[in-house]
Amino acid sequence: MRDTRTVLFRKARRQDLREILELLNDGKMGSVLERIEDPMPQLYIEAFDAIEADPNQLLLVGDIEGRIVASLQLTFIPGIAHQGAWRAQVETVRVARDLRGRRVGEAMMGHVIELARERGCALVQLTTNKARGDAQRFYRRLGFVASHEGMKLKLR
Amino acid sequence: MRDTRTVLFRKARRQDLREILELLNDGKMGSVLERIEDPMPQLYIEAFDAIEADPNQLLLVGDIEGRIVASLQLTFIPGIAHQGAWRAQVETVRVARDLRGRRVGEAMMGHVIELARERGCALVQLTTNKARGDAQRFYRRLGFVASHEGMKLKLR
Numbered sequence: 001m002r003d004t005r006t007v008l009f010r011k012a013r014r015q016d017l018r019e020i021l022e023l024l025n026d027g028k029m030g031s032v033l034e035r036i037e038d039p040m041p042q043l044y045i046e047a048f049d050a051i052e053a054d055p056n057q058l059l060l061v062g063d064i065e066g067r068i069v070a071s072l073q074l075t076f077i078p079g080i081a082h083q084g085a086w087r088a089q090v091e092t093v094r095v096a097r098d099l100r101g102r103r104v105g106e107a108m109m110g111h112v113i114e115l116a117r118e119r120g121c122a123l124v125q126l127t128t129n130k131a132r133g134d135a136q137r138f139y140r141r142l143g144f145v146a147s148h149e150g151m152k153l154k155l156r
Numbered sequence: 157m158r159d160t161r162t163v164l165f166r167k168a169r170r171q172d173l174r175e176i177l178e179l180l181n182d183g184k185m186g187s188v189l190e191r192i193e194d195p196m197p198q199l200y201i202e203a204f205d206a207i208e209a210d211p212n213q214l215l216l217v218g219d220i221e222g223r224i225v226a227s228l229q230l231t232f233i234p235g236i237a238h239q240g241a242w243r244a245q246v247e248t249v250r251v252a253r254d255l256r257g258r259r260v261g262e263a264m265m266g267h268v269i270e271l272a273r274e275r276g277c278a279l280v281q282l283t284t285n286k287a288r289g290d291a292q293r294f295y296r297r298l299g300f301v302a303s304h305e306g307m308k309l310k311l312r
Contacts, residue, residue: 017236024237032238047240054212057234077231078213080173081180081248082188084203089245092237113309122312127283127304139307148283148306151295153269156278 007069007104009111012059017044019068020061023094058115062095062108069096070108076119088116090126093135109142127152163225163260165267168215173200175224176217179250214271218251218264225252226264232275244272246282249291265298283308 012020021034021044035041051057051073062070072093078086090112095105116124127150128135136146168176177190177200191197207213207229218226228249234242246268251261272280283306284291292302 020236032241034237035239041239043240044236047234047236050234050242051236054210054234056210056212059236073235075231075233077245077247078203078206078210079229079247080176080200080203080207080215081190083191083197084199085188086206087247089233091233091235091243113311117311122310124309124311125283125307127281127306129304130302136305136307139309142309144307144309146286146305146307148285148308149292149302150283150304150306151281151292151300151302152304153280153295153298153300154278155269155273155280 006064007107008063009060009108010063012048012061012068012071014045014048016061016068016071017048020059020071020094023068023071023096024092026094026097060108060112062104069099070094070104072108072112074112074115076116076121082122085122086120088112088119088121088124090124093126105138106142109139113142162220163263164219165216165264166219168204168217168224168227170201170204172217172224172227173204176215176227176250179224179227179252180248182250182253216264216268218260225255226250226260228264228268230268230271232272232277238278241278242276244268244275244277244280246280249282261294262298265295269298 017040018036021036024034025036051059056076058074060072060074061068073091075089075091076086077089113124128139173196174192177192180190181192207215212232214230216228216230217224229247231245231247232242233245269280284295
C-alpha cells in the first residue's frame, strides 16, 4: 500500500483540469456529468480562470507523483458577523476511488484546516449530501458538527 | 401596517454598519455578541472593506426611509463542477424583529434570487441552524430543499 504521506497538496494548474473532471465524474450523485473532451471545453477554462483570478478562491489538488488523486475547492469568505470573522468554505471534495480508506481525505482536510488557520478564519464550513452517510461520519471524526441544514435552490 | 413594497434593497454603506450590528445582535443564538461601540471598532471597518473590495461579495441591506430593517451577505462562488457552475451563497440573514411576518424576508430573498440569476448562477445555497425551525419552513416555502447537512468546525 502506497504511503499517503507522499501526497503533495498544491494549487491546481490548468493542465490538471482533465484529471479533476474525472474525479468529479467518478461517484457522481445523479447530477450533471462533466464534459471530458479534447480540446477542453471553454466553460471549464473560464471557470478555472475565475477561480485563479480570485485571491479568496483556491482549487486544491492532491498529487502523487504527478497523478491527481484528490481535489477540493476552498473559498475564504470575509464577514461582519462574529466580530468580523472570516470563514473557510470547502466544496466539491473528491478522492480517487482506488485510494479511499487510505487517509488521503484526512490529510487533505488537515491541510485545509491549516490554511484556514493561517488566514485567521474562525470557522471551516461545508455541506454534504444527506445521502452520503460515510462522508458525514468522516467530517464528524475531524470535529465538524452537523448543526445546520444545508439548503439548496436550483435555478436551472 | 407599513407596506413592505417600500423596502429598498441596496448595497450596504459604511455608515450602515452600526444598524447592521444591531440586527446581528438581535436574536443571536448564544454565540459571539457584536461590539456596538462608538467609534466603530476597527475590526468591523476592516471586514466591511474586505467585502467591499471583493466583486464576488455583496453586503445587502433592506432600507425603509433610511432605517436598516434587514441585511444579509451574498457571495458569488465560481466552480469547476456542474459544467463550471457559479453558486450564490447567502449568509447571516436578519430581519428587524418588529417587521417579521411582513414579507420583508421574502422580498429580500426574492431580490437575492434575481441577482443570482443575473450573474448566471446555477444554484442559491445557504445553511440554517437546525434549532430555527421557522427559518427552515421559510426557506422551504421559497423552494429550497434541505438536501444537505451543514457542517461547521470552529477554529476559535
